[in-house]
Amino acid sequence: MILTGAGRGFCAGTDLKEMSEFTKDPRVTRNTWLLQKHMANIIELMRHIPQPVIAAVNGPAAGGGASFAMAADIRIASTNAKFINAQINVGMSGADMGSSFMLPRLIGVSKAAELIYTGRPVLADEGERIGLFNKVVAPEELMDTALEYAKILLGKSEMGLLLTKECLNAAMDGSSLDAQLHIENRSQTLCAAVGSFGNNASNFTNKDDKK
Template sequence: MVEYKTIKVQEREDGISIITFNRPNRLNAINFQFVEDLQDYLNTLENNLGIRVVILTGEGRAFCSGLDLKDGQVIFKKNVPEGLQKFEYLQNKDKIKRAVIVQKLISQLMITLRRIPQPVIAAIKGAAYGGGLTFAMAADIRIAGESAKFCNAFINIGLSGADCGSSYWLPRLIGFSRAAEFMYTGRVFNAQEADKIGFVSKVVPDDKVLYEALKIAKHILTKSPMGIRFTKDALNINVDASSLESATKLENRTQVICINADDALEGVFATLEKRESKYDKW
């Protein structure tokens, strides 16, 4: 297992991977090394058959406070600090070109979280601001601690309120009007409001957030590995389905594949025999 500088990864024997954002002194803010580390690990998951569920969480008192503005300002400086010279895109003399690459690299993390086949659970304590909010939105399931607070913070620092997929996910998760309010105003909403508007699945005490995420992850592990992967595929594709008919055509094809796999036989016999299913890892 690679030792990363800004994230901690625990790949458990049961098939759950816990990714912990590990810059607690900066409230787990996103810097260049963070982007490289997280993308590198996520890339390993796309064809990893042993890892079946992923949990995202943050070390310390925050989930992720968004872009590290201290490091981010390097994009607009002529001279790159020595510790950052290994990032070749920062060497470009044109600040616009540097910004384009950085923007693409950060937003690609959100796309990759949706592309990996494992369901992603966000276990959130403290601030989930800016990019931290979009990490939460990129997850399939969100569990909030009582201290959790959310902010579409991009609009508060002179940028567009639409960033890293926020204009795509937020209206789909909470409706257009509420999404527009948060994106235009940058207003902070707490865990209780997030629960009320359906942004999170549940709110629990902070010390129970990871426990609750693991509880859900273990429940998912009791299901067919193939069935779970095809379910995420269907959710990703059919959230933008042009019609009910096109959505059901995709579902029909995946069900025919699943029906003819050994998992379906095991699931049926386990139900008839009133026992727990015993699926192969893949």
């Protein structure tokens, strides 16, 4: 699955004018809670759908848009990309839509704290250097690069990808080594049981024989 933005930006997050009107409603507490739960649910869905999610970050990813990028499994950015964990800049908490969970795991606690507290923008080259983006390419190469990654993943077994994503999610949740080994052992057993290993191993061996 490839996630990208329409137009010049990846996702600018909440409409600030609309949010300003939203906060004037006497039911603001209830409405904000429901909105947050709805948006947070999208992040959970991205992490738990069986397919790896590739974010093709074509421009600014701000606020909730930054959270969508963080929730992806792989992030490819164009040189026009800009990452801004912007909520702290408009009077809200800098921790939003999973950012306080995802960002420290992607770039480390110290750097994540800097970006969450300051709300400063991160351009594409810095994002690649600190591990936020897997790869940075020219704007005209962005979708082709994302599709190349997708093509590689499509060549893997469906069961293998699903269980690998489950293992990575468990590790991110703070699983112990013992628990992680148990999950991995289960995954390999299931792949062997459903024939995923046999089919793909045969294809892999045939490729080597042709070289």
